[in-house]
Amino acid sequence: MVNILVYSGPEVLPSALKNTLTLLARLLIPNYTVQPVGVHVLQNQPWTSNCSVLVLPQLRSGHTISANLGPILNGFVEGGGQVLCLNSSAKVVKGMGIFGEVSNEFRFTDRATGASLAPVFLQEAKEKDQTTRRIRSEGSEEIVEEIVEGGMPEFDIAGIKNPAQILAKSIEQDGEHIAAFQCQIGNGFVSFWAPNLENLSLGSSDNSDKSHLILLRFCLQRIGLKTPTPSGRTSRPLPQFLLSSPDKSELVQAVVDSLGLTSLPFVFKDESDTFQFHSYEEDAEPDIKHVIICPGGTVPSHGDTPLFNLEMYFNHLGAARTREGCRDAPGFGETVFYSHVVTSTQTMLDKNLRLLSQLPPTIPILSLASHQVAGRGRGSNSWISPEGCLTFSLLIPRVPLSPHSPHANSTSALIASYIPPSKLVFIQYLFALAVAEACRTDFILGSKLGDSVRIKWPNDIYVLRSGSAEKVKIGGILVNTAFAPGGKEADIVIGCGLNVFCRAPLISLVRLGYPTLSSPHSDAVCPPILPNLSMELTLTTILSKFEKMWDRFLASGGDFEPFLNLYLERWLHSDQLVKLTTVSPPKL
Structure with a gap:
């Protein structure tokens, strides 16, 4: 995903940081992730x-950004990056400073x-500044003019010779003043937005805020x-379907029996969520999370799941498992929780x-959704789920970690052996490899385009272009482990x-046929280079x-x-220089 990073160092005004994160998320998600980033x-x-x-948000009164960050941020900008200073004007400074004196x-x-x-940041005010000013866009065919409230630091950019442009002006009684400014530094740009954002009451209907x-x-x-166009997208979870491959209808009943769903509707309370299970014929109430059970091999119509054709999915799954020579056992993806919108498939x-703990011990479960409203990434990262992002979580239950596990000699083809806990780290590598290999098949990209899909250690999926240094993240993997009592x-x-199928500016599989990954092609004119995707x-x-890989992995005792x-x-x-920081001094 493409990141917008918001500096959160100790000199940043806490309220400004909070406002900036909320505001940028409101304006940029799902096209970009918005995350804080500290000095370390x-x-x-x-x-x-x-x-x-x-x-860079507004700073505390009397504080400045440490000059020690100068070489780092300058290197980022000169290499082609962008920095946006909010609640800030700019002034010309004499002398080389960071690279000279x-x-x-x-x-x-x-x-x-x-x-x-x-940057010259607006000073923190003890009281709300109710000064009003008219801000008008500059330098584009589209004219945007609005009246806003709040203070604004002044620009002092006389004598700047670098390529630069004024983005907006403030129209006041004494004339026009610069309100937003952009300057090229090396191959990148630094932009300054002076109008005060601290007066914003996020979520209100105040005209000044708008x-x-x-x-x-x-x-x-x-x-x-590229700011997303409001689409009326649902921001709360919708009912899920619990179903299985029609030729293995007994899998759903096994889940129902294992959870103790004696009669429907049935309320199942858990630590993170409360589920209410219904039969397929019932109407679900909208106040809690609902699971609609599809017994006897029933598959919802495409009209019930317009963003994911479940009948087509099971047909493709059967054919794919046959191609790979998978065994006739409860397989990956044959038992599914599907919803149009969930909080997080992983959660x-x-x-x-x-x-x-109550799901059947030998039936893998797939949690699948077309949208997530609280997707999770590795560590504290979030994972946004824009339209066109495939998001799912696969549960492999009761993986034996010891020969003394009751499931070590399971008849399930997917649990053919046991693996030591020290080998669990390889699961994320194995799944990443499966994604990369799948993309190379004719069913997704084919070998030529698929060769651009690569694994970035430890758990990311990237694409690159032949003869280009351009590398962009298109996927990520998250593995969580819940150990049973006794650790067996x-x-x-x-x-x-x-x-x-994500739209620009995000890079996705369907957009890999273009001359450069950064080209802002309109999705409406995309050629059908991948008609079967x-x-x-x-x-x-x-x-x-x-x-298929997992079966072999477990049979070998977790040998990678x-x-x-x-x-x-x-x-x-491959062929990259590595800096070893665990030795003194660090070595390449």
Whole structure:
């Protein structure tokens, strides 16, 4: 995903940080993720590769950004990145500063021209500034003009020789003043948005607030960001369907029996969620999470699930499992919880421990949704789920970790052995390999386009272009493990998000045929280079590939050696220099 990072260092005004995160999320999700980033990450982590824009919010009174961050942020901008300073004007600073003479003042410096610009942040006000001013867009065919409230720092950019443009002006009694400004530094840009955002009452209907939002959306568009068009998308969970492959209708009944659903409707309370199970014929009430049981091989019509054709899915799954030579046992993807909208497919399985513990021990469960409203990524990261993103989580229950596990000698083809806990780390690598291999098949991209899909260690899916250094994330994998008492077995939940049909500016599988990944092609004129690509076929190809690999992985006791050569062929890091930081001094 493309990240908008918001600086959250100690000098940032807390209310400004909160407002900025909320406001940018409101204007940019689902096209971009919006996340805070601290000093430690900026100084020590490889954050620049996935960052589209770094945002600097308003600072505390009397504080400035540490000059120690200057070389880092300048390197990001000169390399082609963008920085947006909110509630800030700019002033020209003499002297090279960061790259020449020592300076305690933070600034952006162009080494080629010697130009230096320092942000001038609006000072924190003790009382709400009710000054009104008219802000008008500049330099574009579209004219946006709104009246806003609040203070605004003044620009002092006389003598700047770098390519620059005024994005907006403030129309006041004494004339026109710069309100927004962008300047090129090296190969990148620094932009300054001066109108005060601190007066915004997010979520209110105040006209001044709406004007601020309209203008800031315009500013974001002018610096190259693509703001999503409001679509009326549902922001709360919708009912889920519990169903299985029609030729294995007994799997749903096994889940029903295992959960103790003696009569329907049935309320099942758990730690994270409360579920109400219904029969397929019943009407579900909208106040809690509902699960509609489809017994006897019943599959909802495409009209009930317009974003995912379940009948087509099961047909593709049967064919894919046959191609891969999967055994006739309850397979990956044959028992499904599907919903148009959920909070998180991962949370539903790994945070509801009662549900997890009472599901059948030999039946894998797939949690699948067309949209997530609270998707999860690795660590504290979130995973947004725009339209066209394939999001699912696969539960592999009761994986034996010891020969003494009651499931170590299970008759299930998917649990043919046991694996030591130390081998569990390889599961994320194995699933990433399954995704990469699936993309190379003719059912998704084919071998030529599919070769651009690579694995970024440890759990990301990237695409790259032949002869280009351009690398973009299109997917991610999250593995959670719930150990049973005694540690002899574990429930494994593998979550995956993969951009399949996402629109620009996101990169997705359907957009890989274009000359460059960053080209802002209109989706309406996309040539049909992948006429057979579908969500259903993509998912079933991945699941069947992984099931075959998993069977071999468990049969070998968790040995990753048989997959290592193929994994190295598919990963992103071949021939890259590595810096070892665990030795002193660090070595390349």
